[in-house]
Amino acid sequence: MSPIIELKGVHKSFGTVVALQDLSFAVHAGEVHCLLGDNGAGKSTLIKILAGVHAPSKGDYLIDGQKVHMTSPRQALDRGIGTVYQDLAMIPLLSVTRNFFLGREPKKGWGSFARFDVGNADRIVVKELADIGIDVRDPSQAVGTLSGGERQCLAIARAVYFGARVLILDEPTSALGVHQAAMVLKYVAQARNRGLGVIFISHNIHHAYTIADRFTLLNRGRSKGTFLKSEITRDEVLHVMAGGEDLRQLEAEIGQLSARRA
Amino acid sequence: MSEAMQTEPPMRKGLGSDSGRLQRAPLLTRALRRPELGALSGVILIYAVFLVVAGSSGMFTVEGIVNILSVAAEIGIIAAAAALLMIAGEFDLSIGSMIGFAGIIIGLGTTVYGLPLSISILVALVACGAIGAANGYLTVKTGLPSFIVTLASMLVLRGLAIAVTRYTAGYTQISKITESDPDSSAIALFGGDVGQGIFRWMAEAGWIATKANGLPIVEGVPVSVLWWVGLTAIATWVLLRTSFGNWIFAVGGDSVAARNVGVPVNRVKIVLFVLTAVSAVLFAATQITEVGSADTLRGTMKEFDAIIAVVIGGTLLTGGYGSAIGALLGALIYGTVQIGILYTGIDSDLFKVFLGLMVLMAVLFNNYVRRRATQER
Numbered sequence: 001m002s003p004i005i006e007l008k009g010v011h012k013s014f015g016t017v018v019a020l021q022d023l024s025f026a027v028h029a030g031e032v033h034c035l036l037g038d039n040g041a042g043k044s045t046l047i048k049i050l051a052g053v054h055a056p057s058k059g060d061y062l063i064d065g066q067k068v069h070m071t072s073p074r075q076a077l078d079r080g081i082g083t084v085y086q087d088l089a090m091i092p093l094l095s096v097t098r099n100f101f102l103g104r105e106p107k108k109g110w111g112s113f114a115r116f117d118v119g120n121a122d123r124i125v126v127k128e129l130a131d132i133g134i135d136v137r138d139p140s141q142a143v144g145t146l147s148g149g150e151r152q153c154l155a156i157a158r159a160v161y162f163g164a165r166v167l168i169l170d171e172p173t174s175a176l177g178v179h180q181a182a183m184v185l186k187y188v189a190q191a192r193n194r195g196l197g198v199i200f201i202s203h204n205i206h207h208a209y210t211i212a213d214r215f216t217l218l219n220r221g222r223s224k225g226t227f228l229k230s231e232i233t234r235d236e237v238l239h240v241m242a243g244g245e246d247l248r249q250l251e252a253e254i255g256q257l258s259a260r261r262a
Numbered sequence: 263m264s265e266a267m268q269t270e271p272p273m274r275k276g277l278g279s280d281s282g283r284l285q286r287a288p289l290l291t292r293a294l295r296r297p298e299l300g301a302l303s304g305v306i307l308i309y310a311v312f313l314v315v316a317g318s319s320g321m322f323t324v325e326g327i328v329n330i331l332s333v334a335a336e337i338g339i340i341a342a343a344a345a346l347l348m349i350a351g352e353f354d355l356s357i358g359s360m361i362g363f364a365g366i367i368i369g370l371g372t373t374v375y376g377l378p379l380s381i382s383i384l385v386a387l388v389a390c391g392a393i394g395a396a397n398g399y400l401t402v403k404t405g406l407p408s409f410i411v412t413l414a415s416m417l418v419l420r421g422l423a424i425a426v427t428r429y430t431a432g433y434t435q436i437s438k439i440t441e442s443d444p445d446s447s448a449i450a451l452f453g454g455d456v457g458q459g460i461f462r463w464m465a466e467a468g469w470i471a472t473k474a475n476g477l478p479i480v481e482g483v484p485v486s487v488l489w490w491v492g493l494t495a496i497a498t499w500v501l502l503r504t505s506f507g508n509w510i511f512a513v514g515g516d517s518v519a520a521r522n523v524g525v526p527v528n529r530v531k532i533v534l535f536v537l538t539a540v541s542a543v544l545f546a547a548t549q550i551t552e553v554g555s556a557d558t559l560r561g562t563m564k565e566f567d568a569i570i571a572v573v574i575g576g577t578l579l580t581g582g583y584g585s586a587i588g589a590l591l592g593a594l595i596y597g598t599v600q601i602g603i604l605y606t607g608i609d610s611d612l613f614k615v616f617l618g619l620m621v622l623m624a625v626l627f628n629n630y631v632r633r634r635a636t637q638e639r
Contacts (some may be wrong), residue, residue: 017435074524089517089522093632095581098508103524106507141295 001063003028004197005050005081010059012045017046020221023059028195029167032188034200034208036237037218043201046218047168050199051083052076066207075168082164084155086171092144096136097125099143100158132187149180166197170202173207185211209234279534295634297576297584299629301591304574304620308595312602321605324461324470328480331487334597336545338590340564341571342497343541347534348572349501351581354406354535356397357568359419360542361549361561363462364390364421368546369436369556374442379439379446379551383608386543392538393419398532416565423558438553452489452544453474453551455482475508486548490590493541510534518602555566570617571596578632595620 003026012020020042027033037043048054049061052070059066063079070076073083090099101121108117122139129136134150143151152172157236159167169188180205185201188211192198202208208215215232218223224240239247287417312321320326340357347354364386371382397415401408427434440449455461458481464470465478472478485609501507512520521527541559552558571592577584599617603610 013546073522085522089519091512091519091582093515093578094508100511102508102520105508107505115499116505116508118503251634 003062006060006062006065007046007049007056008060008062010049010056010061012049012054012057014043018221020049020056021151023218023221023223025216025223027199029165029197030195031194031213032192032198032200032211033214033216034202034212035216035218036205036208036240040076040220042216042220042221044170045221047199047201048085049082049169050076050166058145077162077164079098080163080165081168081206082159082162082166083168084159084170084172086174086216088145093142094139096129096146096154096206097121097139097144100128100154100161104162124161128161129154132190133183137157138225140227146178147180149183152176152180152184156184156191160191160196164196166199167191168199168201168217170201171203172200174203181207205234209237265639281410293418295592295631297628297631298588298591298623299576300631301575301588301595304595304624305591305598308445308598308602312598312606316602316605319605321602324464325575326481326601326605328483330594330597330601332484332597333600335486335490335573336548337564337567337596338593339486339493339548340538340541340568341575342493342586343534343538343591344565344568345575345577345584346497346501346510346571348577348579349581349584350510350531350534350571351517352398352531352534352540353396353412353569354418355409355412355498356393356415356544357538357572358561358564358566359423360393361417361564362432363393363423363545364556365544365550365556365560366558368434368550369425369439370430372405372439372602373436374430376442376530378450378529379443380451381401383452383543383547385449386546387540390392390543391536391537392442395532395537395538398535400537401602402528402531419557420562427558434558436557439550439556440554442484448547449551450485451551452485452547454485456485458482483550484548486552489544489548490593493544494586494590494633497589506533508528510583511582514578514583516582533629567596573621573628576624577630579625583632599620604633 006024006026008024008025010020010025011018023031023042023046025046035043035046043055049056051070052073052075052235055061055069055071061070063081070079076083081205086185091102094102106117106121106124107114108120109115124137126136133152134153136146146154156167156169156172167188172188174186176184183209188198188200192213200208200211209229212229214226214228215237217224217237219240227237316322316406319329325563334595341360344354344357367386367389368379369384371377371385372379377385390574393415397412399407400406401411404411424434427436440446440453457601461470461478461480461482465472467475468477499507501510508527509520509527512523513526513530517527545564546556546560572584572589573579573592575588575590575592577586577588596617597619600613603613603616
């Protein structure tokens with residue numbers, strides 16, 4: 001099966017800073033592809049290339065096997081690539097419905113008299129959220145009143161509703177408690193089962209390992225390889241993420257310090 | 263998409279959403295979510311107070327009420343536009359100077375250049391609209407606070423108005439504007455009264471005082487009151503029932519997030535700056551057609567009156583939350599207190615003291631409401 005989106009030999013540099021080197025990466029329908037790497041590994045740059053914010057300096061970006069050149073997030077959106085950023089692009093004081101449809105309000109009536117069809121919008125939101133197990137008591141309540149997990153799910157639901165085939169989730173569980181994170185992970189699994197491709201960026205190995213079908217490990221702008229879940233253990237993932245050798249050295253140094261105290 | 267959903271086992275309810283524990287928000291909570299609540303209780307409170315202290319003083323006669331409404335309408339016209347701008351998170355301190363400037367354009371156009379009054383008003387609308395757009399453009403392009411940008415245009419416009427008038431007309435007041443074009447339809451459109459028939463009938467019935475010739479002392483409701491209510495209705499409709507309204511809230515709530523989902527943030531802001539400028543021209547037009555003259559100092563401090571009405575009306579100074587109906591109520595409170603105090607026998611110098619305290623109370627209340635509205639439940 002051919003991937004929905006694919007990067008081949010992508011380079012990206014900003015002036016003299018090389019953010020990504022010779023990176024290849026693919027996402028298939030119906031799988032969660034987890035992107036792991038320390039700060040500065042190039043995760044953000046990769047996401048931004050996929051989301052159409054940056055164009056690669058070298059290399060190819062393919063969607064459905066076709067080479068594309070995108071210059072704005074809108075173009076990525078139109079091709080079915082939905083990005084849920086860490087800050088969620090949600091406005092706390094605005095109601096659930098108004099946030100959901102912000103920028104793409106459903107209209108009623110014609111011509112310049114077309115108005116925001118609030119009633120219909122409310123119904124759609126309540127239904128979409130009920131489908132994923134979130135019971136909004138009142139779609140006119142402010143988004144700020146929702147829990148972190150509910151907010152995250154709302155942002156994902158919005159991307160899916162507006163036709164995303166690939167979801168890019170930037171640290172979707174990092175700010176959440178156990179309970180809330182479980183809700184989000186369940187919803188991500190559900191979206192995958194419906195045939196969406198998911199790119200899941202995380203620092204949390206427990207969340208990542210639970211949900212992922214495939215891992216790509218990034219380090220200093222290069223890929224350390226892509227692995228199926230069956231090919232790699234949790235400890236191995238952790239080892240690569242934490243920088244392996246660095247961590248062992250750190251352990252030794254701290255061991256010495258502790259010994260000195262005793 | 264939804265069909266595929268149904269083949270999925272439904273997610274167990276209650277996980278994370280806590281749906282079992284929560285019901286529909288109680289009436290009080292829902293009422294607290296409305297930005298107008300504070301202003302509405304303010305109106306009720308103030309009328310209760312005035313009924314007690316000035317109930318028999320003539321404040322609540324038709325005359326008194328018309329007086330209150332005409333003061334409120336002036337403030338309310340600019341407050342309706344200022345409310346939209348402030349919900350979008352920006353200020354326009356140039357409204358007052360814009361009123362003076364528009365008045366000068368209308369006055370000079372009609373008296374010095376011999377234009378029909380309605381054409382002069384049109385010229386003022388175009389000129390001030392362009393200045394409003396410039397305010398907006400400078401704000402979004404420089405990223406400076408609009409407070410500073412419009413503070414500059416407030417000074418520039420006032421200075422220009424005085425200089426231009428002195429240079430062209432020789433003095434800073436322009437009189438006999440309506441006399442230059444007495445048959446203009448603009449006079450009825452902006453400065454007339456409505457409901458004269460009803461008022462005459464009320465006078466005959468003895469409900470309102472009459473002049474020696476038998477005509478009522480107040481001939482009707484100033485047409486500016488209709489402008490005020492009409493503009494508020496339109497602003498409310500735009501806010502609550504159009505995409506543009508949704509964008510206004512979003513721009514004020516978090517302009518970065520709004521931009522991320524494709525809201526044309528800069529365009530929204532510029533349009534709103536144009537609207538406040540246009541409302542200032544409307545203010546000038548109603549005043550000129552009513553009194554017949556213009557003065558370079560007209561509109562001084564009106565920008566603050568507009569902000570006061572908007573804030574009392576429940577709009578957050580930081581943007582993202584508020585209402586045009588609230589601004590209408592705020593303007594009504596302003597007019598009621600300003601006129602009402604004359605009837606109470608209290609020193610009318612204390613008007614500003616009341617106003618100041620009221621603004622303070624309103625802001626504290628608004629902050630409390632915002633905390634309530636966004637509390638995680």
